Amino acid sequence: MSIGLKASALFERALDLVYPQNLYCLCCEDTMEQSRIHGICDRCAQKISWLDHDPFRASLDEFAFDRLMSCCVYGFYPRKIMHALKLHGKPYIAKNIGLLMAEKARLECGAFTAAVPVPSSPSKLKKRGYNQAELLAKVVCRELGVPMWTDALIKPRDTASMRLSTGLERRNMLQGAFEVPEKACAKVRGADILLIDDVVTTGSTADACAMALKDAGAKSVSVLCFASSARAFEEKDLDAKDCEDAVN
Numbered sequence: 001m002s003i004g005l006k007a008s009a010l011f012e013r014a015l016d017l018v019y020p021q022n023l024y025c026l027c028c029e030d031t032m033e034q035s036r037i038h039g040i041c042d043r044c045a046q047k048i049s050w051l052d053h054d055p056f057r058a059s060l061d062e063f064a065f066d067r068l069m070s071c072c073v074y075g076f077y078p079r080k081i082m083h084a085l086k087l088h089g090k091p092y093i094a095k096n097i098g099l100l101m102a103e104k105a106r107l108e109c110g111a112f113t114a115a116v117p118v119p120s121s122p123s124k125l126k127k128r129g130y131n132q133a134e135l136l137a138k139v140v141c142r143e144l145g146v147p148m149w150t151d152a153l154i155k156p157r158d159t160a161s162m163r164l165s166t167g168l169e170r171r172n173m174l175q176g177a178f179e180v181p182e183k184a185c186a187k188v189r190g191a192d193i194l195l196i197d198d199v200v201t202t203g204s205t206a207d208a209c210a211m212a213l214k215d216a217g218a219k220s221v222s223v224l225c226f227a228s229s230a231r232a233f234e235e236k237d238l239d240a241k242d243c244e245d246a247v248n
Contacts, residue, residue: 027077039096049073055228063203065210065221070228071104078227082198086132097226098139105224113191114147119155137196152184178209180216189217200228
């Protein structure tokens with residue numbers, strides 16, 4: 001085992017000691033049986049709208065990616081989990097969510113050359129200290145047995161806040177925001193890419209990433225995320241609270 005792999009293994013063991021896995025539900029934070037490997041208790045799991053279809057399938061012609069695999073709808077509990085991962089400094093949550101995402105990819109029976117995490121801009125990476133998509137991709141790649149290419153896609157500049165922007169406005173703002181470095185073009189050419197992100201709402205970020213990868217010669221780009229919204233409303237009955245949380 002290389003020094004780098006040994007260090008990584010030791011780091012993960014230390015995390016398990018500091019943040020014991022599956023003692024508390026990621027949603028309600030109540031104690032639960034440690035046999036629940038995904039970190040979500042049965043009661044909360046029943047309140048999440050799990051997806052068994054591609055929520056973007058009716059409008060894939062509008063996007064550069066070929067399909068979207070999403071575990072659930074971006075409602076109250078998935079939003080709480082993602083905020084903990086992205087905003088509240090709990091990167092260890094990626095282990096639980098990554099396992100769910102890997103299971104989703106297995107159900108779709110896809111064959112992928114490599115996984116590529118949606119990159120963060122240098123300033124956001126410096127502020128947060130980690131890229132949540134890369135943490136998720138690490139777990140997914142380990143479970144699926146595919147390599148992770150962190151150098152295949154970069155976001156060299158910041159983009160303005162898109163929280164209140166429409167899907168079309170977001171897509172315009174993200175044009176040219178992602179790039180495939182010249183040194184990575186050879187391996188991207190002809191590859192079936194699994195693009196990893198935490199949440200897909202309007203599909204604008206995934207579209208911009210897929211466009212950059214396909215411009216560099218990627219054969220296909222499949223998107224894998226934990227939660228998605230927007231298009232899912234057309235095919236799934238959601239309560240008012242889920243709809244409100246998904247669009248805010």
